[in-house]
Amino acid sequence: MTSPVLRAFSVHFLTATGAVFAMLALLAAVEQSWGRMFLWLVVAFAVDGIDGPLARRYDVRTHAPHIDGALLDLIIDYLTYVFIPAYALFQSGILPGVWAWVALIGITFTSGLYFAGSWMKTDDNSFLGFPGCWNMLALVLFALTPPTGVIMVLIALLAAAMFAPLKFIHPVRTARWRWLSLPMAVAWTCLAAWAAMAHFAPGPGVSLGLIVTSLYLLGAGICQQALDRRAG
Numbered sequence: 001m002t003s004p005v006l007r008a009f010s011v012h013f014l015t016a017t018g019a020v021f022a023m024l025a026l027l028a029a030v031e032q033s034w035g036r037m038f039l040w041l042v043v044a045f046a047v048d049g050i051d052g053p054l055a056r057r058y059d060v061r062t063h064a065p066h067i068d069g070a071l072l073d074l075i076i077d078y079l080t081y082v083f084i085p086a087y088a089l090f091q092s093g094i095l096p097g098v099w100a101w102v103a104l105i106g107i108t109f110t111s112g113l114y115f116a117g118s119w120m121k122t123d124d125n126s127f128l129g130f131p132g133c134w135n136m137l138a139l140v141l142f143a144l145t146p147p148t149g150v151i152m153v154l155i156a157l158l159a160a161a162m163f164a165p166l167k168f169i170h171p172v173r174t175a176r177w178r179w180l181s182l183p184m185a186v187a188w189t190c191l192a193a194w195a196a197m198a199h200f201a202p203g204p205g206v207s208l209g210l211i212v213t214s215l216y217l218l219g220a221g222i223c224q225q226a227l228d229r230r231a232g
Contacts, residue, residue, distance in 0.1 A: 008063035167221035
């Protein structure tokens with residue numbers, strides 16, 4: 001049997017692989033291999049979904065306190081959720097001219113403030129404000145290629161939502177509706193990988209699935225807030 005210390009450090013090592021996947025995604029982005037870039041981001045997204053439960057199960061704060069797992073996770077999240085997706089939106093040509101600059105600066109600036117904010121988490125382990133999941137938005141935009149106006153409205157709304165008193169679920173940690181949220185997150189991950197492997201021509205079924213799962217993951221927390229206010 002492995003020791004508690006070894007298991008705890010193994011979780012830190014798993015989290016740190018996200019930095020490697022971020023670098024592989026960035027290298028793919030520099031080569032403008034967008035499908036490969038998003039595949040690495042999807043892998044990083046999957047790792048981010050499982051390392052937290054493992055960290056709590058193996059009590060890394062007690063058995064491996066020399067590494068701050070939360071800080072490590074936050075650094076990698078900024079790379080994979082914000083920095084690389086913003087670069088992809090800028091460099092891919094999906095946004096023309098000045099709009100690419102507006103999106104690049106707006107996403108990185110507002111997300112930097114949000115990630116350093118003390119208000120990010122709620123009592124039920126949800127997020128207060130949009131949690132900067134620009135990797136998810138960018139992948140859906142690549143798959144659906146909506147008009148520039150629609151893209152910019154979405155970016156503006158989500159950037160503002162980071163500082164709004166709106167709740168967004170964590171599919172793993174938010175207990176309420178987890179029976180539905182977790183399968184939705186898994187489905188989104190599979191659909192995203194499919195879209196990336198299909199070079200963002202996934203077909204109407206996958207595109208519809210991405211829209212439905214994305215809307216659920218974005219709106220579930222807000223719906224919970226609305227139900228609580230009605231009940232109160």
